[in-house]
Every structure is written in structure tokens, then in C-alpha cells.
Amino acid sequence: MKKTIVKISIIFSFLLVTGLIFYFYFPQIWGEAVYPLKYDEYILKYSKRFNIRATLIAAVIFQESRYNSDSVSRAGAIGLMQIMPGTGRSIAGKLGEHFQINMLYDPETNIRYGSWYLKNLSDKYGGNTDYLLAAYNGGPAVADRWLAARGAPAGETKGFVASVKKAESMYVTLYPVLQEGQDVNLRVVVPPQPTLWEKVKKGLLFYK
Incomplete structure (x- = not known):
């Protein structure tokens, strides 16, 4: 019985340490799994068109729908950026576009309207x-x-507010493509991160 408990403890400790090392030393791998990026061509297109940070658009999409274009909230908000039909109709009018509610399920349309609204x-x-x-x-x-x-x-x-800001910091770190070609005033500066060897030399196993 004692041997079994010891074995279980060793296995658990190994998995825990492995998980922590993976979490702190390889954020790119787990980060992209937790914070996915889709429709980046539309995000970049309307970021430039409306002069709003692409990383902010990506973060709002993540928080609002987890990149599910069919998402509908209890309040009736629709699509990637959770646009209310009334808001969508108003934005369409400002952009000189015809509007139908089912347009909000279209990823490009939803991102266009959401990006315009963020800029506004x-x-x-x-x-x-x-x-x-x-x-x-x-x-x-x-x-x-x-x-x-x-x-x-x-x-x-x-x-x-807190969740979107946290998500944006992750999108800035994980997806440099979102800042390529951006107006210099829109870019979010990321502090340089130490390399794995630098972390080891400092002896910071759980470096943050």
C-alpha cells in the first residue's frame, strides 16, 4: 500500500513539475491553444481601414465569442463580436450599407461592424x-x-474590461502578425522576454 502511494506521489509530482515548466517556459505552445486566432485577414483589413488596434479587435472577439461566428447571447447579440441587431442596423446605416440581421453571422461583416464600433x-x-x-x-x-x-x-x-485587456496582451505576444504594417501609434510595445538559457542561469525555475 505504501509503495503504491509513493509511486502515485512520484507520478503526480513529475506531472506537476512538467506542467509548470511547460507553462512558464513554452508559452507560445499553450498560448496559441488557449488564445486562438482566426479571421486574421479580416481583422487586419478593418484594423487598417478604421485605424484601430488589430490586437484589440482580436481580444474582443476572443472574449465575446471565442471565435464562434454562430454565437448568440441571451440578450440577442450575434456573431464574433456580439453585435446587437439594433447596433448592427445603425452601423450599417453609417457605412451606407443595406442591413439584414443574418448578416451578423458573416465573419467579415461582423468584424467590419465591430471594428467600426470600437473606433467610434x-x-x-x-x-x-x-x-x-x-x-x-x-x-x-x-x-x-x-x-x-x-x-x-x-x-x-x-x-x-479586465479580461479583454489580458487577452490583448496575449495576442500582442503570441501573434506579431497583428502588428505588422500597423500605424506606429497603434502598436503595443512588448517588453523583451528573457531566453530559456537566461532563466536557467538566473536559477528562476518559475520565472514570470
Whole structure:
């Protein structure tokens, strides 16, 4: 019995250490599995067209739908960037396009409308990522109240803002292609990361 417990403990410890090493030393591998990227041709196209960060678009898609173009929320938001039909109709009008609700299931259309909306909110809030994300999630009225009170968003909106910002930092690190050809003012600077050998030399097994 004791031998069995010892064997199980050794196997568990081995798997735990292996998992931690994999997590900290090979983020590119697990990162792309956790933070996938699809439709990058549309993301880059409309990032350039509307002058909004491609990494931000990618992060919003991840948070809103996990890149599922058929996603529909309980509130009725549709597609990759979870566009409400009323919002989609309004955006289509601003872009001079005919609108039908089923268009929101089309990846390119959804990304075009969502990117336009992000840019519109970015202009409204002076490029402040927190405010524009709060408005994207809860509506401009939510962001306006937050701005007027100089406070922080609460509840679901607070979680949405934090999650998208975390996701964007991952997309910046994992997918350099999203910043290629971007206006220099839109690029997100990533601090240089130490190599595996540098980590080993410093003796930081669980380097962050």
C-alpha cells in the first residue's frame, strides 16, 4: 500500500513539475491553444481601414465569442463580436450599407461592424481603452457614468474590461502578425522576454 502511494506521489509530482515548466517556459505552445486566432485577414483589413488596434479587435472577439461566428447571447447579440441587431442596423446605416440581421453571422461583416464600433468609441473616449471597452460591453451610458464619477466599472463590465485587456496582451505576444504594417501609434510595445538559457542561469525555475 505504501509503495503504491509513493509511486502515485512520484507520478503526480513529475506531472506537476512538467506542467509548470511547460507553462512558464513554452508559452507560445499553450498560448496559441488557449488564445486562438482566426479571421486574421479580416481583422487586419478593418484594423487598417478604421485605424484601430488589430490586437484589440482580436481580444474582443476572443472574449465575446471565442471565435464562434454562430454565437448568440441571451440578450440577442450575434456573431464574433456580439453585435446587437439594433447596433448592427445603425452601423450599417453609417457605412451606407443595406442591413439584414443574418448578416451578423458573416465573419467579415461582423468584424467590419465591430471594428467600426470600437473606433467610434475610441474617438468618443479619447482612445482610453478602459472607457471604450466599458461602453462596448455595457453601452456608452455606463462608460459616461463611470467617467463622470471618475470611478471604476463594476460587475460584469469590470470583468469584461479586465479580461479583454489580458487577452490583448496575449495576442500582442503570441501573434506579431497583428502588428505588422500597423500605424506606429497603434502598436503595443512588448517588453523583451528573457531566453530559456537566461532563466536557467538566473536559477528562476518559475520565472514570470
